[in-house]
Amino acid sequence: MTGLLVTGIGVVAPTGIGVEAHWEAMLRGEPAIRPIEGFDPTSYGISLAGQVRDFDVDEHVATQLKVQTDRWTWMSLAAATLAAADARYEQPEDVYATSVFLASGSGGNEFSQHEIQGLWAKGPRSVGAYQSIAWFYAASTGQISIRDGYKGPSGVVVSEGAGGLDSIGWARRVARRGTPAVLVGGTEAGLCPYALLCQATSGRLSTATRPEEAYLPFDRRANGHVVGEGGAILLLEEPGAARARGAEKVWGEVAGYGATHDAHHHEDPAPDATQYARAIRLALADARVSPDEVDLVVADGAGTPELDALELQAIGAVFGDRRTPVPVTAPSSWTGRLMAGGSALAVATALLAARDGIVPGTAFLEQPIEAPGVDLVRDTRVQDVSTVVVLARGAGGFNSALVLRRTPGEART
Template sequence: MTGLLVTGIGVVAPTGVGVEEHWASLVRGEPAIRPVEGFDSGRYGVPLAGQVRDFVPADHVSPQLMVQTDRWTWMSLAAATLAAEDAGYTAPEDVYATSVFLASGSGGNEFSQHEIQGLWAKGPRSVGAYQSIAWFYAASTGQVSIRDGFKGPSGVVVSEGAGGLDSIGWARRVARRGTPAVLVGGTEAGLCPYAVLCQATGGRLSSAQRPEDAYLPFDRRADGHVVGEGGAILLLEEPGAAAARGATKVWGEVAGYAATHDAHHHEDPAPDAVQYARAIRLSLADAGVSPDEVDLVMADGAGVPELDRLELEALGAVFGGRTTPVPVTAPSSFTGRLMAGGSALDVATALLAMRDGIVPGTAFLTDPVEAPAGVDLVTAGRVRDLSTVVVLARGAGGFNSSLVLRRPAGGPTS
């Protein structure tokens, strides 16, 4: 059975605004992690981040909508437009034929900080009416569906870093119930003092002063991750519906998906990778794919030694029996961890990798840890034919998700 097709991609990321801009930056091997601009983040021990520098909100969002919403929603609105344009998709006459299922982790941080500061300094009357909707984690889903007139079953997925993949899982459920098109993915904007302080208390951020030392998944020098902002939104369509409207582009097929939960602790990772490995196996079974048929794995790549060790344990458990090790890369090392937006961006990156037959490397991976049997850690970009790619993601609190992408017959079309 053919799965949902990805017919449009919209990217707003530290590596660029637009799918081709993002991809060109990765192919050139240009990390987008730099000193934080806009405020003094060093006071929180967080000197570096992956910021979206080339994003002009007014180019994508109307002034009336901008005053009601936060930066993360501006990015979602922009990415949704870019995805629809990429797909050549216009709102159908049936307003219930399109759904919006986006992921969110932290909501409208910058907007909320501004309103909280007003509350403390001037009192309740200084807080605007839009605070009640701009911070809300479902704001981006709601604003995209309202602006574009999409009234199909919609919702928000809150599973932190796994959210981008989990939104695709929800899209499959919605499509099985009769909605032919779904916008999925998500963005985040967690780079303001309030949001950075919240993340710093988790103890998983790198304090490195230089980008080349900061976010190093699977490297012996790893000491945490770097915050990033942005993400990606993708348009998924039921194959028959895409053909009926004359869709001219297909990036790839969602062949399989699965999610598990460690059910261990809301902050500490489980002592083993049993549930993570189980999610990968279930997604492969869902796709009808064996471990030997996987051409590439895009890892979660936490950059925290203990979490990296657990991820490699899961990968070894699934792919350890392969004759030829599976390449494993962590492209998030170029952008920072984008929370809910990160796994959505990895899906976009995986589709681009399949299109061009290029495996992006892992930034600054110069002293890799020992990988288990069946796993080949990618330190630099390489050329490789890719027909089946697995994208992995984990969310704080024990969420594990795995997505299997398949190149469409004949390759991506445009």
């Protein structure tokens, strides 16, 4: 069965606003990891993050909606608008023909912090009514659905970093039940004191003060990851429905999906990569694609020695018997880890790589760890990319894999 088609992409990320701005920054090799702005993070021992700059909420969100929502929802609203515009998608007469199924990891952090500060400083009457909805992890899904009139079956996936891929898995279920178009992906905005503290307790954040030393997936110097904000929202359509409305652009096809759980410990990773490798195999089997047919793997890239080793173990277990080593890159190294928004942005990046035949390298990968059967991409390279596997992991043991296929006629030279 033909998979869902990606017909629109909206990006709000540290690398830029809009899909082409993001891609141009990636190809220029411009790290978007910089000193944290907006508050002093010194007491947290963390100094760097991937922040979305030049995001003017008033350009994307109506004033009455702005005061009801958090920054992460502002970004989702903007990305949803950009995705629909990219696809030239207009709400059909059937309001139930479009669904919104996004991912979320942490909800409305900044809005909640403001209300909590008001509670402790001034008392209960200082807390506004919108607190009850602005923090909620389903807020972005709900607000997009309400604003744009998308009344198809909708929901939210909460599997942390794997959520962006898992939202696509859920979209396929929704489409099989008769809804022809689904908005997927997600954004995050976890860069306020409260949210940063929550993430710092994991012990996996880099304390480096220089971007070139901070977030180094698959490097011998890896010392943790850097937090980022933003993400991507994509419009997926059933092929027949896309053709019927005259869709002019197709970014690619969702060919396969697989997900597993380590079932080990909510804080410590499983001692081996068995379930991670199984998720990849499930996705390949679903797509009816062999390991030899994969042109590129877009890795999760946790940036800690233990998790990086486990990911390469999983990739090696699946692709190690290929005739040639499989190219592997970690584009999140340029932006920081965006939680649920990161895997959605990785899908957008993979589709851009397939469109242009260009693979972005992993930032500052100077001392790659040993990885038999794996070709770690250090520098941007020109390469034909037809089939891509995107990987993602979520805190707590979530593993997800997605197979994307470039549609015929979309190749570039």
